[in-house]
Amino acid sequence: MTDTVSAPPAAIARKGRVRSFVARLNLTTWIGLAIITSLVLLAVFAPVFATHAPSRQNIMDPLIGPGGDYLLGTDQFGRDIWSRLLFGARYSLTIGVSAILLAMVVGTLIGMIAGYLGGRIDIIFMQVMDVVLAFPALILGLALVAMLGATLTNIIIAIAFTATPAFARIARAGVIAQRDREYVQACQAMGFSGPRILFRHITPAIMPEVMVMASLWMATAVRTEASLAFIGLGLAPPTPTWGGMVRDGFDNILSAAHLALIPSMAILVLVLAFNLIGDGLRDAIDPRLKDTG
Template structure:
């Protein structure tokens, strides 16, 4: 009996949890991963790929069309669009990454605690999360940034705050599905603490589901940051952000549509890539969802 309990209580490693998932990823998912990797590399090596300093202005080259000395043209201040796209990718990816990682950690802790303990703790924590979920994420993020100020830290906090309830709910549901299984009961019978059961045994089992939510909310974070910048609540100029570039481009949309076109395409491609990754991970975790659709 003790050997059976010990074997059942042996923790599942994250490597084992993801090995089967990675083997079932489809081609579109790998395409999404490749796009994200390329954009990350472009952001990292932006100083080497940029043809001009992103904030350098040239009055003689205002609204220059694509080609010549400017690969994607120049904006109304004569700044190189290609260079600003590369450096803008740093801010879009960094804000999305830090915001979603913050929401992932805080939301997962809340959800795991609520799901494992149940009772009043579960009710109280989930009611708080439901109150936050009652507000549209963009409107709530807009209100928070307007109150705190449009700095990079505040934008990260605002986006993380809106995303935390989603991670809490997915983690809670996954923990509830695991907490009464045999390996968890074996851990309790062996006297393991609740923290050890949660983080060494249950957490690896729910990681794939949490990672699906992470990739999907990365797309939401990028859209939210771009939306905030578009309405004037993003990082202050001359910091290059994709949403800010779209906003500036709309001032000359009739004469120089490429000013708004290229940053819009960048946002579209990045959001599409994260959605492809999220959908592929979801289908790999539960192939029945793919067959049902």
């Protein structure tokens, strides 16, 4: 009773909004969250669940099918596919999440500044973003990785660079929609500084749309990383990555199709999970989209 009375009205209203938002999440969102949570746990505890060392070669057991001592079989070098799949999840999740978080921070900041200040700054910033958007994401990522080198950090930077304009555009649109609202004008009349209005008052209003964009772009980041690895611009062997496993399995697609199909299915499940979360968040933020989508 005392906690309820002493709690600030803003805090109570915030809790009510959070509960209302969670209540609007549909079943597909929870399915996506369950899949992502399961994959994260498998990746974090990969040494526990793995049955063999991911890079250990056994020349006596090449191209073994699923079952027996090897749950999902072995590749052409006798390496355990199940173990490599678990450790490969670490890289796919790390690259996907890190790249999009970086793109979200940088792109949202650019879009917010451009939208709030307007004028020449808006024109310059958005024209730069349009130039980046003119290139297909995969082609641009390929060029950047080829120039920078195929390291974990460089792959994250390359994918983040391709995703930044999308966040800049959605943040700019949100700020433009909010900057003429009455609460912003009231803040200006009270003498609040521009940065305070922008980051303390406008940012919370545009973050839901940015978060939906982030969840959807994480799926794109996973696909881009897998594509780069497939064409030989991923992490260097013997580091296990899902895209690299698909590439290795493609050489034996006729004699051992499971080598390529298993990591391909893993990529499919991860991308599907991110898309389910993104669609669910979009519907929860604006339920009217259910009728139009």
